[in-house]
Amino acid sequence: MSTTGMNLTLKIWRQKNGNERGRFETYPVSGISEDMSFLEMFDVLNEQLITEGKDPIAFDHDCREGICGMCSMYINGQPHGPNDRVTTCQLHMRSFKNGDTIVVEPWRAAAFPVIKDLAVDRSSFDRIIAAGGFVSVNTGNAQDANSLPIAKENADEAFAAAACIGCGACVAACKNSSAMLFVSAKVSQLALLPQGEPERRERVINMVNKMDEEGFGNCTNTGACAEECPKGISLENIARLNREFLLANVSGK
Amino acid sequence: MTKLNSKIPSGSIDTKWTQYKASVPLVNPANKRKIEVIVVGTGLAGASAASSLAELGYKVKAFCFQDSPRRAHSIAAQGGINAAKNYQNDGDSVYRLFYDTIKGGDYRAREANVHRLSEVSGSIIDQCVAQGVPFAREYGGLLSNRSFGGTQVQRTFYAAGQTGQQLLLGAYSSLQRQVGMGNVQMYSRHEMLDIVMIDGKARGIIARNLITGELERHFGHAVLLCSGGYGNVFYLSTNAMGSNVTAAWKAHRKGAYFGNPCFTQIHPTCIPVSGDHQSKLTLMSESLRNDGRIWVPAKPEDAKALQNGTKKANDIPEADRDYYLERRYPAFGNLVPRDVASRAAKERCDAGFGVNPTGQAVFLDYAAAIERYGKIEATKQNLSNPDSATIKALGKEVVKEKYGNLFDMYLQITGENPYETPMKIYPAVHYTMGGLWVDYELMTTVPGLYALGEANFSDHGANRLGASALMQGLADGYFVIPYTIGNYLSQDIRTAAIPTDHPAFVEAENNVREQINKFFAIKGTKSVDYFHKRLGKIMWDKCGMARNEKGLKEAIEEIRALRIEFWSDVRIPGESNEFNPELEKAGRVADFIELGELMCLDALTREESCGGHFREEHQTEEGEALRHDDKFAFVSAWEMKEVGKWELHKEELVYENIKIAQRSYK
Structure with missing residues (x-):
């Protein structure tokens, strides 16, 4: 290993599986280049652990370009670490300095049970989408795409909401483990578009009910979710979700 | 030697698909309910196929190794998706998209498949918009287009630099809708580790539950591999860390031919x-x-x-x-x-x-x-x-x-x-044009086993044009397989679900377990990544952007040696009955090593330059790729005989509608 680069102390949550108790373990790493991503720093540590005959740290990751939403990690008290609008895989070591101690934990929420170490089960999000996060259009039913003009403003706003990567940082950031930002992003995308109109009311009710059923907490408007969201999903979506929900309820559907 | 039957329908190029659809046997709704289809992979091809087949009434089981189907690597596609809509009034047409794709592929793709792709391209955009995919729009509210490499029209639809994400989330929402309706059973964090063959047909898979390590048997009347490309054989690529060839390779080992493995796209x-x-x-x-x-x-x-x-x-x-x-x-x-x-x-x-x-x-x-x-x-x-x-x-x-x-x-x-x-x-x-060989119906050489999207070899020849991968994945899943699978399943309506205690399932599961035990028994000294990096370096240096005979021969020897070293010195920590990412990687790298050798063999055999395959011995005076159409206008379809030994089959490429020519972009 190179003698140049940063020396760091990592305090990492280790937990064998969902049934056993976890604990923090401390690991020193050295020779960390500032051009490495945070996950590449974990690769270095794991390589070291394997060489020493120890169990490497399990963590979720896949695309490593900030779009698949698979990486998680609660770093020094913040989901995806200290930088704004960045997933853990895009966090680079130049954001840290030599000698730093870095604490890394999994997402912590009742609806995201730990699988092992830093990997958690986020399938509750899939079930929320299955409850209503779609337009019911079978393949082959569509009319010509340009037969439905949509104001650019609405299309852009819908896109901004649809940019959610489903990583769960909003839930991890929330003191109540609420999934309101995630749910509101999908509800907003489809509420802003004419395609979503026919199922607008059932959708919001079904998704919110499923969210509650999965054990996510309530929203108390602290805004931590939007603050920590790597894709900048706006808090306005939650306001829209609340309006949609109210409207759906008073309309008696 | 098996003669490859590409099953291209007769008739003129622009009526083949229409006539095929009009005459292909159908499965009636009552029978569809009794037929089970397994879909491996949930990217654009897999999610669109799984949801479309479920909508038709088939019982679908879908598998992905990620924690959610929404994470498949299609999500990372940035630029856009092509469609011959001619919304810009700039002279686009089905024929022109067909022509550009054949030419862009350096005349090594099958005409009939590419024409079909071009024909259904417009419907893809319609379908995605109907799902609520927020494509970029102009102020008048209509869809916006941009241009991409290898074309002179604006036919690319996009959603900022996140087109793949938006298309995949559209397909995923359709998939989740079917999951919610009980028509699709979704198995996330599951990896397919073998195909189960009964009476010469693909009848199911063995999958490992990645959380518990348990091996599971799943029956299907047909199996669809939508498992993406194999660019990670190079270790460094733009693919996701988990992207792998394992599903396709297990199929190859069970008799599915591998088409044009050396055709790699370097972006x-x-x-x-x-x-x-x-x-x-x-x-x-x-x-x-x-x-x-x-x-x-x-x-x-x-x-x-x-x-x-x-x-x-x-x-x-x-x-x-x-x-x-x-x-x-x-x-x-x-x-x-x-x-x-x-x-x-x-x-x-x-x-x-x-x-x-x-x-x-x-x-x-x-x-x-x-x-x-x-x-x-x-x-x-x-x-x-x-x-x-x-x-x-x-x-x-x-x-x-x-x-x-x-x-x-x-x-x-x-x-x-x-x-x-x-x-x-x-x-x-970035992308692999090669993949499992499939016929016009997207069936591999194994009856009942299909390959869709990047996992097959079919539409891009020796080079894929930008914004065409998304088009192909969705074309295969939404608009091709729902029709073509009927031709096979209509013959299968009397086959009842085969119980998974059938000896073929037991044997396949035992083989998978044996390989896992073998990994743990090695107790070597080097990590999986160590071997993967070495494989990647051999591939990049000798089977990358430029290739030559000497280098390829060396690479084959080096990869063979690496295979032996891997199987004697790899270290897998932990146990098999737990969440164990190192074990997952080991299985994938073992398959990459075998694939790497085949890619080099294919590159060595193809004594010409075409598209992404550049043999230094074959170039023009100006350094451009020099094809040899008289000798190499064919698809190389490799049949595996044993590890490190293959037989080559050729599918001749016939160009009836496009005049084969030296590609020029000057």
């Missing part, structure tokens, strides 16, 4: 390697070549200065810059196809004109675009005599709207601001 615009720690490479969308200009210094001394850091890009005056794509290919300029752009970058860097410390980078410059857009914006806003700072500020805003997420990503990764200084880029492995 010209990726962020260069920064050091040994690098775990993956990041693509900067091809759409950036719409507005960005690619250059290196014209003078060797300037290149030296850039390499040792004494000069910066902005220190090189305009007159001393070599916009080599515009110079060599005036008709297409910066928008030449990917293989051409990649080789041109390599040529300049090999000649010593690289612009970073490793000498392996060229500039992608947005200064001209920022100024051009700034001036247009100033005119729009009626600003008279705006100063250059104002123009620049206005231009940056426009560029930000078009490419903002890409520029942000570049800044995150490199620490350099691309609005102020040109980006540095270099080619990287």
Whole structure:
């Protein structure tokens, strides 16, 4: 290993599986280049652990370009670490300095049970989408795409909401483990578009009910979710979700 | 020798698909309810196939190794999706998309498949819009288009630099809808580890539950592999870390032929390697070549200065810059196809004109675009005599709207601001045109086993055009397989579900368990990544952007030696009955090693240059790829005999509608 680069102390949550108790373990790493991503720093540590005959740290990751939403990690008290609008895989070591101690934990929420170490089960999000996060259009039913003009403003706003990567940082950031930002992003995308109109009311009710059923907490408007969201999903979506929900309820559907 | 039957329907090219659809046998709704289909992979091809088949009434089981079907690597596609809509009134048509794709593929794709792809392209856009995919729009509310490499029309639909994400989330929402309705059973964090064959037909899979380590048996009347490409054989690629060849390779080992394995796409615009720690490479969308200009210094001394850091890009005056794509290919300029752009970058860097410390980078410059857009914006806003700072500020805003997420990503990764200084880029492995050989119906040489999307070899020949991967994945899943699978399943309506205690299931499961036990028994000294990196280096050096006989022969020997070393010295920590990412990687790398050898063999056998396959022995005087149509106008379909031994079968390519010609973008 190179003698140049940063020396760091990592305090990492280790937990064998969902049934056993976890604990923090401390690991020193050295020779960390500032051009490495945070996950590449974990690769270095794991390589070291394997060489020493120890169990490497399990963590979720896949695309490593900030779009698949698979990486998680609660770093020094913040989901995806200290930088704004960045997933853990895009966090680079130049954001840290030599000698730093870095604490890394999994997402912590009742609806995201730990699988092992830093990997958690986020399938509750899939079930929320299955409850209503779609337009019911079978393949082959569509009319010509340009037969439905949509104001650019609405299309852009819908896109901004649809940019959610489903990583769960909003839930991890929330003191109540609420999934309101995630749910509101999908509800907003489809509420802003004419395609979503026919199922607008059932959708919001079904998704919110499923969210509650999965054990996510309530929203108390602290805004931590939007603050920590790597894709900048706006808090306005939650306001829209609340309006949609109210409207759906008073309309008696 | 088996004769390959591509099952191309007769008739003229523009009626083949219509007639096929009108005459293919159907399965009635009552029978569909009794038929089970397994779909492996949930990217664009898998999610669209699973949802469409479930909508038709089939019982579907879908599998993905990620924690959610929404994470499949289609999500990372940036630039866009092609469709012959001709919304821009610029002369596009089904024929022109067909022609561009065949030509772009350097005349190594099957005409009938490509024409069908082009025919259904428009319906894909319709379907996605109906699902609520928020494509970019113009102020009038209609869809916006941009242009991509290898074409002279604007036919690419997009959603900022996140088109793949939006299309996948659309397909995923349809899939989840079917999951919610009970028509699809979803198995996330499951990896397919073998195909189960009964009476010569694919009848199910063995999958490992990645959380518990349990091996599961699943029956299906048919099995669809939608498991993506194998670019990670190079270790460094733009693929996701988990992207792998394992599903396709297990099928290959069970008799499915592998088509054109050496056809690899090296994408010209990726962020260069920064050091040994690098775990993956990041693509900067091809759409950036719409507005960005690619250059290196014209003078060797300037290149030296850039390499040792004494000069910066902005220190090189305009007159001393070599916009080599515009110079060599005036008709297409910066928008030449990917293989051409990649080789041109390599040529300049090999000649010593690289612009970073490793000498392996060229500039992608947005200064001209920022100024051009700034001036247009100033005119729009009626600003008279705006100063250059104002123009620049206005231009940056426009560029930000078009490419903002890409520029942000570049800044995150490199620490350099691309609005102020040109980006540095270099080619990287991105896509594999090769894959499982399939016939017109997307069936492999194993009855009942299909391959869709990047996992098959079918539509892109020797080079894929930008924005065509998304088109193919969704075409296969939404509009092709729902029809073609009927031809097989209509013969199978009397087959009851086969119980999974059938000896074939037991044997397949035992084989998988044996391989897992073998991994743990090695107790070697090196990590899986250690071997993967070594494989990647062999592949990149000897089976990468340029290949030659000597190098390929060496590579085959080196890979064989590496295979033996891997199986005697790899160390897998932990146990099999737990969440164990190292075990998952070991299985994938074992398959990559076998595949690497086949890729080199294929590259060695194909004594010509075409598309992404560049054999140094076969080039024109100007250094362009030189095809040998008289000897190599065929698809190489490899049959595995045993590990390290294959037999070649050829599917002759017949061009009845397009005149085969030397490709020119000059």
